[in-house]
Amino acid sequence: MKHDHRPINVDPSDLMGFAWPLSALASITHRIAGVVLFVGIAFGLYALDMSLSSAAGFEAFKGMLKSPFGMFVTWGLLSALAYHFVAGIKHLLLDMEIADTLEGSKFAAKTTILVSAVLIFLAGVWVIQG
Amino acid sequence: MVTQVTSFSRNGLSDFIVQRVTAYILATYTVFLVGYLLISGDLSYADWQMLFSHTAMQIFTLLALVSTCAHAWIGMWTIGTDYIREHYFGASADSFRLIYQVICILAVASYLIWGVKILWGN
Numbered sequence: 001m002k003h004d005h006r007p008i009n010v011d012p013s014d015l016m017g018f019a020w021p022l023s024a025l026a027s028i029t030h031r032i033a034g035v036v037l038f039v040g041i042a043f044g045l046y047a048l049d050m051s052l053s054s055a056a057g058f059e060a061f062k063g064m065l066k067s068p069f070g071m072f073v074t075w076g077l078l079s080a081l082a083y084h085f086v087a088g089i090k091h092l093l094l095d096m097e098i099a100d101t102l103e104g105s106k107f108a109a110k111t112t113i114l115v116s117a118v119l120i121f122l123a124g125v126w127v128i129q130g
Numbered sequence: 131m132v133t134q135v136t137s138f139s140r141n142g143l144s145d146f147i148v149q150r151v152t153a154y155i156l157a158t159y160t161v162f163l164v165g166y167l168l169i170s171g172d173l174s175y176a177d178w179q180m181l182f183s184h185t186a187m188q189i190f191t192l193l194a195l196v197s198t199c200a201h202a203w204i205g206m207w208t209i210g211t212d213y214i215r216e217h218y219f220g221a222s223a224d225s226f227r228l229i230y231q232v233i234c235i236l237a238v239a240s241y242l243i244w245g246v247k248i249l250w251g252n
Contacts, residue, residue: 031205031209034202034205034209035206035209037202038202038205038206038234038237041198041202041241042237042241045241045244045245045248048245048248049244049247049248051175051178052178052179052182052248054175055175058175058178058179059175081160085157085160088153088157089157091153092150092153092154095150126168
């Protein structure tokens with residue numbers, strides 16, 4: 001078997017064998033939240049369309065937000081937005097060479113998860129209280 | 131190996147900058163809209179309609195929508211070229227990725243057209 005030092009592609013089945021430090025989890029969650037938001041734009045545009053169509057449409061939309069399904073979708077999208085926003089700010093700070101050391105990135109990952117957890121909780125309170 | 135790619139601007143450095151600039155615009159828009167909704171409490175249709183009839187708000191919203199489309203395209207492109215490749219998908223990876231990218235572009239274009247219609251069509 002030939003051994004060289006070129007970088008290799010990682011098989012997905014090997015991924016589970018790797019350690020998943022918090023910074024890796026924070027990073028993949030940023031991606032997943034981004035994909036959720038990509039699909040969520042359709043919901044956002046639908047909401048904007050309906051709420052701006054007429055006074056009746058606006059009231060109908062408010063009613064939809066109060067249904068369990070409406071609350072769940074709203075909370076889900078707000079959660080994805082909150083996480084993507086906080087993790088995105090971490091990226092913008094990295095551009096400014098803030099928290100770009102190993103220790104810094106551990107701290108930044110913890111902070112990202114903590115701050116977004118608080119925002120996701122607050123979003124839930126907001127959605128329930130309408 | 132991925133040899134044929136079509137990034138947003140056909141230039142990685144430019145994509146990087148576009149991703150950052152749009153991120154700042156989207157962050158500002160998000161803070162503004164969430165702040166507005168929090169401050170206004172129980173919002174009426176008249177207030178909501180008036181907000182979106184301001185030219186400044188229409189420009190801000192369209193700017194945010196264009197930013198969303200560019201930002202999402204670069205993000206989805208990155209994910210596509212990271213995961214949809216021969217190593218995972220075999221010989222048909224290029225076809226899968228092309229289909230994936232076409233779907234993404236169609237979605238992005240549809241969002242943009244829909245958004246313009248909402249802002250100025252109603």
